[in-house]
Amino acid sequence: MKLASLKSARKHGRLVVVSRDQTLAADASMIAPDLLSALECWDTRQPELEEIYSRLNDGTFIGAFAFDPAQCAAPLPCAPQWLDASAFLNHGYLMERAFNTERIPHFETIPVMYQGASDDFHGPMDDMVMASEEYGIDFEGEFGVVVGAIPMGCSPEAAEQQIRLIVQVNDWSLRALGPHEMKTGFGFLQAKPSSSFAPIAVTPDELGDAWANGRVNMHLKVEWNGARFGEPHGREMHYSFGELIAHAARTRTLSAGSVVGSGTVSNQSRAAGSACIAERRVIEIIDEGAAKTPFMQFGDRVRMQAMFDNGDAGPFGVIDQRVVALTKD
Amino acid sequence: MKLASLKSARKHGRLVVVSRDQTLAADASMIAPDLLSALECWDTRQPELEEIYSRLNDGTFIGAFAFDPAQCAAPLPCAPQWLDASAFLNHGYLMERAFNTERIPHFETIPVMYQGASDDFHGPMDDMVMASEEYGIDFEGEFGVVVGAIPMGCSPEAAEQQIRLIVQVNDWSLRALGPHEMKTGFGFLQAKPSSSFAPIAVTPDELGDAWANGRVNMHLKVEWNGARFGEPHGREMHYSFGELIAHAARTRTLSAGSVVGSGTVSNQSRAAGSACIAERRVIEIIDEGAAKTPFMQFGDRVRMQAMFDNGDAGPFGVIDQRVVALTKD
Numbered sequence: 001m002k003l004a005s006l007k008s009a010r011k012h013g014r015l016v017v018v019s020r021d022q023t024l025a026a027d028a029s030m031i032a033p034d035l036l037s038a039l040e041c042w043d044t045r046q047p048e049l050e051e052i053y054s055r056l057n058d059g060t061f062i063g064a065f066a067f068d069p070a071q072c073a074a075p076l077p078c079a080p081q082w083l084d085a086s087a088f089l090n091h092g093y094l095m096e097r098a099f100n101t102e103r104i105p106h107f108e109t110i111p112v113m114y115q116g117a118s119d120d121f122h123g124p125m126d127d128m129v130m131a132s133e134e135y136g137i138d139f140e141g142e143f144g145v146v147v148g149a150i151p152m153g154c155s156p157e158a159a160e161q162q163i164r165l166i167v168q169v170n171d172w173s174l175r176a177l178g179p180h181e182m183k184t185g186f187g188f189l190q191a192k193p194s195s196s197f198a199p200i201a202v203t204p205d206e207l208g209d210a211w212a213n214g215r216v217n218m219h220l221k222v223e224w225n226g227a228r229f230g231e232p233h234g235r236e237m238h239y240s241f242g243e244l245i246a247h248a249a250r251t252r253t254l255s256a257g258s259v260v261g262s263g264t265v266s267n268q269s270r271a272a273g274s275a276c277i278a279e280r281r282v283i284e285i286i287d288e289g290a291a292k293t294p295f296m297q298f299g300d301r302v303r304m305q306a307m308f309d310n311g312d313a314g315p316f317g318v319i320d321q322r323v324v325a326l327t328k329d
Numbered sequence: 330m331k332l333a334s335l336k337s338a339r340k341h342g343r344l345v346v347v348s349r350d351q352t353l354a355a356d357a358s359m360i361a362p363d364l365l366s367a368l369e370c371w372d373t374r375q376p377e378l379e380e381i382y383s384r385l386n387d388g389t390f391i392g393a394f395a396f397d398p399a400q401c402a403a404p405l406p407c408a409p410q411w412l413d414a415s416a417f418l419n420h421g422y423l424m425e426r427a428f429n430t431e432r433i434p435h436f437e438t439i440p441v442m443y444q445g446a447s448d449d450f451h452g453p454m455d456d457m458v459m460a461s462e463e464y465g466i467d468f469e470g471e472f473g474v475v476v477g478a479i480p481m482g483c484s485p486e487a488a489e490q491q492i493r494l495i496v497q498v499n500d501w502s503l504r505a506l507g508p509h510e511m512k513t514g515f516g517f518l519q520a521k522p523s524s525s526f527a528p529i530a531v532t533p534d535e536l537g538d539a540w541a542n543g544r545v546n547m548h549l550k551v552e553w554n555g556a557r558f559g560e561p562h563g564r565e566m567h568y569s570f571g572e573l574i575a576h577a578a579r580t581r582t583l584s585a586g587s588v589v590g591s592g593t594v595s596n597q598s599r600a601a602g603s604a605c606i607a608e609r610r611v612i613e614i615i616d617e618g619a620a621k622t623p624f625m626q627f628g629d630r631v632r633m634q635a636m637f638d639n640g641d642a643g644p645f646g647v648i649d650q651r652v653v654a655l656t657k658d
Contacts, residue, residue: 011369011584078409078584080448083518104513112515115444119409119584131482131580153460153655174580184433186441187516189412190580251460251503251519255340255407255448326482 001046001053001203002315003028003165005035005073007123012036013073017049018200019056022317025067026052035076035201039257042148042164046203069317074121075167075201076146080255082118082195083248084142084171084263085111087239088232091266094282101182111239111247114187116171118259122196124317127324128172130193130298136175137296137323139224141275141304143216143234144169144261145241146201150254159249160214160242166207168198168220168306168316169261175278175295195261198304198316206315210308214240218314220265222275223303224296229280230273231307232265275304298325330375330382330532331644332357332494334364334402336452341365342402346378347529348385351646354396355381364405364530368586371477371493375532398646403450404496404530405475409584411447411524412577413471413500413592414440416568417561420595423611430511440568440576443516445500447588451525453646456653457501459522459627465504466625466652468553470604470633472545472563473498473590474570475530479583488578489543489571495536497527497549497635497645498590504607504624524590527633527645535644539637543569547643549594551604552632553625558609559602560636561594604633627654 002020005013012034016025031048032038038045055061086092092107104112122128130137146165154162171192178191204211210218216234223229239247244260265275274280281291296302301322306314331349334342341363345354360377361367367374384390415421421436433441451457459466475494483491500521507520533540539547545563552558568576573589594604603609610620625631630651635643 080407081446086515101514105509107513110509112513113518114515115446115518117410117444117581119587120582129481135580152458153657177580180434180439181516182514184436184441185430185511185514185516186415186443187510187514189442189444189577193580194582248518251464251506251522252446253449253523258448328482 001050002200002206003035003049003075004199004201005075005077006071007073010034011078013077017052017056018067022067022200024056024064026056026061026064028052036079036257039146039148039164042256069199070125072199073123074197075165075199076257076259077121079118079121079257079259081258082116082261083113083258084116084261085113085239085244086263087111087237087244088263088266089238090236090268091264091279094279097282097286108238111244113244113247114192116188116192117194120194122194124197124199124319126196126321128196128321129326130323131326133297135177138173138175138277139302140171140173140264141220141222142169142171142262142264143220144259147245147254147256147258147260149256150245150249150258152249152251152253154246154249156240156242156246159245160240162245163204163241165201166204166211166216167201167259168304168319170196170302170304170319170321171261172196173276196319196321198319200315200317202315214242218309219307220275221305221307225301228273230275232267232272232275234265236267237262296323298323330379331529331535332364332378332404333528333530334404334406335400336402339363340407342406346381346385347396351396351529353385353393355385355390355393357381365408365586368475368477368493371585398528399454401528402452403526404494404528405586405588406450408447408450408586408588410587411445411590412442412587413445413590414442414568414573415592416440416566416573417592417595418567419565419597420593420608423608426611426615437567440573442573442576443521445517445521446523449523451523453526453528453648455525455650457525457650458655459652460655462626464506467502467504467606468631469500469502469593470549470551471498471500471590471593472549473588476574476583476585476587476589478585479574479578479587481578481580481582483575483578485569485571485575488574489569491574492533492570494530495533495540495545496530496588497633497648499525499631499633499648499650500590501525502605525648525650527648529644529646531644543571547638548636549604550634550636554630557602559604561596561601561604563594565596566591625652627652
């Protein structure tokens with residue numbers, strides 16, 4: 001099943017079901033006003049939403065309308081928690097060299113994870129307002145999962161059963177602000193503006209065999225100003241999403257609708273390219289002695305789309321955003 | 330004005346106005362179903378709530394009922410963001426010695442702040458469920474502010490004008506988990522379970538002269554299992570709340586209802602005692618060569634209450650909680 005949220009006067013948007021081919025949408029507000037409400041009563045709402053999805057796909061839903069990603073907010077514009085890991089170890093190892101920081105202790109056995117803002121997630125085609133080019137504006141292509149209610153102390157296995165939806169994320173990062181915040185020990189805050197999401201959140205069955213081992217086994221194709229930047233694959237994720245959720249829930253509960261991110265998708269093979277600029281820059285330093293790729297400038301665009309191994313476009317739709325300057329009133 | 334949220338089937342609770350003497354409450358659900366909704370339309374809702382407050386205080390409100398803090402959730406059980414600083418430098422200096430970490434760079438000129446869970450704030454008398462005594466269970470007495478919508482790049486002066494309510498917080502901490510999370514650079518996550526709040530959120534005018542320089546100039550009286558632990562004063566807060574809000578909003582917006590915390594209240598004078606166990610332990614190490622005070626055990630209680638300089642009880646009511654063990658299903 002494919003779900004999206006159209007922008008509306010309500011901060012949580014308006015829930016729609018999207019057809020498998022992504023051409024049609026159906027209003028679902030008679031079932032739940034928004035996706036967060038649906039997730040809070042998932043056991044009863046999911047079958048009702050699946051019924052709409054089935055009728056949309058076989059052409060028998062009355063009142064279907066054209067699906068327009070440009071009208072979409074993030075699937076969850078406002079989520080209870082946003083917990084972002086760094087589960088692709090290759091990315092972590094490279095970033096340590098980029099930031100010239102010490103090796104993260106127990107990086108291979110204990111996930112690292114920070115909590116970011118979840119009250120203002122951006123839609124897939126929203127202009128991305130940034131205060132300054134001097135902050136080192138970067139994108140980070142990731143996968144994420146939306147969970148049901150997770151009790152404190154949940155096991156990875158039980159956590160994986162509570163994965164309701166899979167999403168595709170651009171976790172914007174400000175690289176000039178990150179190293180200081182890491183050195184304080186308090187972690188990322190200013191270095192992490194609100195993240196952006198592809199328009200469609202999907203139930204795991206939509207991925208078919210690409211959802212395996214608690215990982216999204218797909219390429220994430222990234223283009224910057226129309227040029228190929230990379231298409232790393234999700235299979236090298238060191239921790240499963242079940243393990244990441246369990247890590248987050250060790251000492252707290254997670255409310256239904258919380259989102260857990262994988263961290264930047266990254267592969268050991270240099271041929272895969274990268275899903276963030278910082279990683280390309282450190283590869284340039286290692287291979288060529290100096291970083292030559294700058295960070296983003298105002299007016300730049302970044303496009304991200306997941307792809308199945310057979311080359312078919314993934315189910316999430318496309319993130320395609322432009323970076324614009326903050327204008328002060 | 331004094332506001333509180335009674336527990337209800339709704340996750341945001343039910344908004345009530347509380348009389349100045351904290352004996353009476355009035356249902357405010359005809360004005361806003363919950364405090365978050367009121368904050369989202371504060372310009373129109375505040376005068377209506379103030380009218381109820383005035384009538385409660387002069388005895389002309391029909392339908393007032395006894396105010397019972399035991400029925401209270403946190404004033405905002407579910408807030409858009411929880412951003413907690415460490416603005417009492419004395420605490421920070423001591424904690425560096427406790428954790429044996431390097432001096433935080435620019436600690437006197439750039440606030441440190443982490444983002445914590447804001448989807449499950451605990452009420453003032455809720456049992457506090459913890460997974461293990463081995464985690465080093467500690468309390469942290471703080472003050473906090475609830476803000477209106479804060480635009481990206483807001484100045485400290487403009488931010489201070491958006492402070493809607495002042496709150497009293499117990500920012501629970503798990504000391505055995507903190508040092509590792511600081512060393513990763515990603516900051517606190519497992520080390521910070523959801524925080525607890527005193528029952529009453531107050532508009533700044535309720536503090537009179539004690540609200541000055543963007544700081545809460547009151548003692549925070551802390552008792553552990555009925556014994557005095559400390560009563561440090563808010564005046565030594567190095568950054569004002571306006572400065573902390575502006576720091577948080579440098580690269581993001583804050584939705585109305587976001588909560589910004591001061592970090593543990595701490596004074597240079599040893600006579601003031603402490604508002605967390607970790608601080609007392611490091612003082613023991615410095616003064617006596619070894620920590621002798623253990624962290625909390627299951628069954629322990631902690632009580633926190635703000636006090637005016639003249640010895641009168643503060644306007645927030647009392648946090649009085651017991652730590653209990655997580656029971657697995």
